[in-house]
Amino acid sequence: MSSSATIHKLHNTKPGKVFDFFNIIFLFLFAAVTLLPFMYVVAGSFATESELARRAFFIWPETYTLNAYRHIFTSDAFVRSIINTIGVTLVGTLTQLFFTFTMAYPLSKRNLKGNKFLMNMVLFAMLFSGGMIPTFLVIQALGLIDTYWALILPGAINPFNLIIIRNFFRNFSQELEESAKIDGASEFQIFWKIVLPLSKPIIATFALFYAVGIWNDFMSPLLYLNDSSKWTLQLLLRQVTISADPNALGEVDPNYVPPAEGMKLAVIVIATAPIMMVYPFLQKHFAKGMMIGSVKG
Structure with missing residues (x-):
């Protein structure tokens, strides 16, 4: 049975x-x-x-x-912050996917020289980190303070995600890659034209992970962005929720008192809604990709 x-x-x-x-x-x-x-x-x-x-x-x-939403969407500060957040999320997600996948694929090859050493370095980076202050000093020494790259580059490769993706590539069909090599395909062509198109579930899964992480990131903008015109949505959300000033987003009309409590709740809804709307389009790949690469080491 x-x-x-x-x-x-x-x-x-x-x-x-x-x-x-x-x-x-x-x-x-x-x-x-x-x-x-x-x-x-x-x-x-x-x-x-x-x-x-x-x-x-x-x-x-x-x-x-709709007074709360009307006030929010007529605020230059809010419109600017949501454009900043969308831009950082898109660029950051693509950057992190690019570096993670291009590093995971060669590390999945057992005949790669230095494979064990590199994987030990990845494991070390996953278990130990310099902490907030050393990271800030590195970002400052690289001249990335008050730039959006300070929000993207430090997390360009997540060691745990790298290991999961590497395990997925290790389980990839070797016969398919060998047949492509016989036809004259280079390693880059195999990766770009064969491996990636067959990796949509895991790409969708980690794209969602990275996008949600960047979109919700609050600490990095707080540490590295000094110019309020570069603030992301999460920083603006903090400013609105902790401020007792009803004009925290800027006063549009001097004779109009914006709805302070409703505005706080509306900003929370707007900050949450985009990720919730993206998920249904990735759900079919996300459900399949959750366990991919997590079985074999």
């Missing part, structure tokens, strides 16, 4: 049905605990200031208003 048939048979028993019932209840409660705070943030971003002050928690506003 196959394992799937055995599992199906167990689920049809009384203990199996009881387990399924409590499992569904547990997962529903877990999902509710996860979703309810975000639902409140979304609802609050569309609510009036008086309702936010009057009601401690709600997931459906009594009166809808």
Whole structure:
């Protein structure tokens, strides 16, 4: 009897049905605990200031208003910060994918000279780091302070991700590569025209990992960006959420008082929404690529 048939048979028993019932209840409660705070943030971003002050928690506003979003999108500081964040995320993700994959592929070759030494260096970098102050001094010595490269280059290669991708390439069909070599393809052509097109799941997986990490990165911009015109969305979000000034994004109309609490919630929604919208397009590759390369070393 196959394992799937055995599992199906167990689920049809009384203990199996009881387990399924409590499992569904547990997962529903877990999902509710996860979703309810975000639902409140979304609802609050569309609510009036008086309702936010009057009601401690709600997931459906009594009166809808777009004042918070209207104020945010008419702010030069916000528009500039979201353009900065999108640019850094796109360039950073492409840079990190390029360096990680181009280093992982040659390290997957067992006949590469110095392979063991290089992998030991990668493992050392994964386990030990210089810390925040030495890293800052290196960035400063390279003249990268107050530049976007300070947000991208220090994380150009993630050692853990590199090991996962290297393991994936090690499990790649050797016969396919050898047949390409017989046809006269170079190593670069094999990598670019054969290996990468067949690696879409793992590319999508780590592209999402890198993009989410860069988009949500708060500490690096805080340390390395001094010019407020170069701030990313996360820095602006910090400025809005900790500031008691309703004009934290800049005053558009002197006679208009922006909705302070609603604006905080709206900025959180806007900072979260892009990644949530990208995920469905990568989901089919992401689910397949999660475990790729994590089995064999």
